[in-house]
Amino acid sequence: MGTLSHAITPKLALPGHDFSSSSSYYGLTFPSYLNSRFQGSNSTTRLAKKIRVSAESAKHRPAIDFSDPDWKSKFQNDFETRFNIPHITDVFDDAVSIPSTFCLRMRTPVSEEFARGYPSDEEWHGYINKNDRVLLKVIRYSSPTSAGAECIDPDCTWVEQWVHRAGPREKIYFRPEEVKAAIVTCGGLCPGLNDVIRQIVITLEIYGVKKIVGIPFGYRGFSAKELNEMPLSRKVVQNIHLSGGSLLGVSRGGPSISEIVDSMEERGINMLFVLGGNGTHAGANAIHIECRTRRMKVAVVGVPKTIDNDILLMDKTFGFDTAVEEAQRAINSAYIEAHSAYHGVGIVKLMGRSSGFIAMHAALSSGQIDICLIPEVPFNLHGPHGVLRHLKYLIETKGSAVVCVAEGAGQDFLQKTNAKDASGNVVFGDIGVHIQQEIKKAFKAISVPVDVKYIDPTYMIRACRANASDGILCTVLGQNAVHGAFAGYSGITVGICNTHYVYLPIPEVISYPRLVDPNSRMWHRCLTSTGQPDFI
Numbered sequence: 001m002g003t004l005s006h007a008i009t010p011k012l013a014l015p016g017h018d019f020s021s022s023s024s025y026y027g028l029t030f031p032s033y034l035n036s037r038f039q040g041s042n043s044t045t046r047l048a049k050k051i052r053v054s055a056e057s058a059k060h061r062p063a064i065d066f067s068d069p070d071w072k073s074k075f076q077n078d079f080e081t082r083f084n085i086p087h088i089t090d091v092f093d094d095a096v097s098i099p100s101t102f103c104l105r106m107r108t109p110v111s112e113e114f115a116r117g118y119p120s121d122e123e124w125h126g127y128i129n130k131n132d133r134v135l136l137k138v139i140r141y142s143s144p145t146s147a148g149a150e151c152i153d154p155d156c157t158w159v160e161q162w163v164h165r166a167g168p169r170e171k172i173y174f175r176p177e178e179v180k181a182a183i184v185t186c187g188g189l190c191p192g193l194n195d196v197i198r199q200i201v202i203t204l205e206i207y208g209v210k211k212i213v214g215i216p217f218g219y220r221g222f223s224a225k226e227l228n229e230m231p232l233s234r235k236v237v238q239n240i241h242l243s244g245g246s247l248l249g250v251s252r253g254g255p256s257i258s259e260i261v262d263s264m265e266e267r268g269i270n271m272l273f274v275l276g277g278n279g280t281h282a283g284a285n286a287i288h289i290e291c292r293t294r295r296m297k298v299a300v301v302g303v304p305k306t307i308d309n310d311i312l313l314m315d316k317t318f319g320f321d322t323a324v325e326e327a328q329r330a331i332n333s334a335y336i337e338a339h340s341a342y343h344g345v346g347i348v349k350l351m352g353r354s355s356g357f358i359a360m361h362a363a364l365s366s367g368q369i370d371i372c373l374i375p376e377v378p379f380n381l382h383g384p385h386g387v388l389r390h391l392k393y394l395i396e397t398k399g400s401a402v403v404c405v406a407e408g409a410g411q412d413f414l415q416k417t418n419a420k421d422a423s424g425n426v427v428f429g430d431i432g433v434h435i436q437q438e439i440k441k442a443f444k445a446i447s448v449p450v451d452v453k454y455i456d457p458t459y460m461i462r463a464c465r466a467n468a469s470d471g472i473l474c475t476v477l478g479q480n481a482v483h484g485a486f487a488g489y490s491g492i493t494v495g496i497c498n499t500h501y502v503y504l505p506i507p508e509v510i511s512y513p514r515l516v517d518p519n520s521r522m523w524h525r526c527l528t529s530t531g532q533p534d535f536i
């Protein structure tokens with residue numbers, strides 16, 4: 001066996017092994033869709049290149065030499081280091097802890113267990129031990145060719161990957177009376193933002209924090225003189241989760257990191273809770289590093305907000321469930337329109353700049369989709385195996401069809417504008433409009449009548465309030481963010497892995513966007529459900 005010397009070389013040339021379904025670079029496990037078999041598509045190639053570039057940041061890590069009998073323990077040690085969560089004591093040796101002010105004994109002793117009073121601290125620990133860990137990967141793949149296999153070595157050896165368990169610690173590193181906590185929400189809207197804000201405020205108050213403020217309109221609020229910080233309390237946030245949006249407002253773009261940290265110093269903010277996606281977290285990590293450089297005793301904690309569900313390692317991010325549920329309305333309307341028309345075709349475009357999770361899950365849950373198109377899976381519109389040919393077949397056999405397309409899919413078919421939004425994200429062309437036009441043209445050319453209706457429910461979905469399951473997720477994440485800050489961690493984010501709640505170092509979750517693996521069971525299930533063929 002040789003040395004795996006490069007991060008995500010499309011084909012891993014490991015003698016004697018077919019390692020085409022997955023590749024790895026010292027703990028980053030890259031699934032099959034980054035391999036050469038999808039390089040026929042420009043969009044996928046570009047995506048793979050983008051990911052490759054992002055993953056370059058991992059290059060300083062030594063490659064794994066699988067011929068070393070100790071490679072596994074070395075890997076695990078390295079993993080432990082990578083997933084270590086930065087702590088205030090890393091910088092301030094003299095940082096002192098005090099017993100937590102977070103009260104775990106607020107309930108009435110009604111159960112028999114507590115009938116004779118509460119147990120003593122020694123007997124009843126409601127706190128998380130800082131050495132508690134959660135297993136990140138739970139499937140033991142016996143072969144790299146197993147669907148969705150994520151392997152570290154060519155033999156798919158079982159390697160335990162542990163991350164830090166989230167929750168309240170017995171010792172805290174901030175005195176509540178000395179805390180000024182700020183909350184900021186950045187990027188686009190997402191259901192659940194208000195739920196998280198609310199829960200952070202409520203939990204801070206339980207610790208005893210009096211000074212809590214909201215920074216208006218994302219990072220922009222740190223520099224815009226006309227924008228005042230918003231005082232927050234349980235009273236202010238009590239009912240905000242009943243509506244969508246963000247109480248604080250959101251924005252893209254904004255000031256530089258040093259301006260943000262200057263502003264934090266001026267305002268005396270020593271706990272910052274940052275709600276946002278990849279970009280926001282990159283900013284949060286940079287703020288954390290700048291605070292350390294300036295030797296400011298500050299905790300910066302992220303809560304991943306991405307309706308696209310494109311943050312690495314997490315089961316899901318808040319708002320995603322609500323988005324999938326809300327997308328059903330649009331899909332059902334498109335279905336009814338298509339089935340009520342003579343030769344009707346309904347098209348629904350759903351969010352997903354680089355990841356097709358919403359489209360895939362919405363297709364799976366609705367059962368009304370005939371064709372699901374996502375950025376990770378290349379497709380042709382024209383030609384013998386193209387989408388249009390299949391639509392003709394569906395019209396001939398079923399009389400109607402419904403297409404669900406993720407916004408980032410098929411961007412190669414559209415005119416490039418090089419336009420970028422204030423955060424530097426590329427502004428996409430409208431793939432839904434393009435598909436609608438192409439369908440009309442193609443059917444006109446063969447003199448087959450077709451009635452195409454296109455629905456883009458993006459902003460209707462994003463503005464919704466969180467559903468019950470997202471409401472719970474937001475609550476737990478908001479609480480854990482506060483517990484993490486009080487425990488003295490900074491440069492971390494909160495998440496759910498294998499149904500357990502964890503703290504992760506920010507760089508590990510944003511090194512590239514999480515994508516749908518076309519070799520995963522979930523995508524296979526989606527294909528089984530829609531019955532669509534390969535469009536290549």
Ligand SMILES: Nc1ncnc2c1ncn2[C@@H]1O[C@H](COP(=O)(O)OP(=O)(O)O)[C@@H](O)[C@H]1O
Nearest residue numbers: 186187252253254276277278279280282283423
């Ligand atoms: N690499 C980065 N470093 C620092 N800040 C960033 C970075 N990328 C984006 N940001 C900032 O994060 C905020 C949100 O970014 P954006 O990409 O719009 O949304 P999201 O956080 O949902 O990805 C913006 O204010 C933007 O300026």
Ligand SMILES: O=P(O)(O)OC[C@H]1O[C@](O)(COP(=O)(O)O)[C@@H](O)[C@@H]1O
Nearest residue numbers: 187188277305306307308351352353
């Ligand atoms: O129109 P806007 O506000 O730029 O938002 C569009 C984008 O927002 C999203 O909903 C996700 O936004 P974030 O990256 O901020 O989470 C994408 O699906 C979409 O491309």
Ligand SMILES: [Mg+2]
Nearest residue numbers: 277278279425
């Ligand atoms: Mg972004």
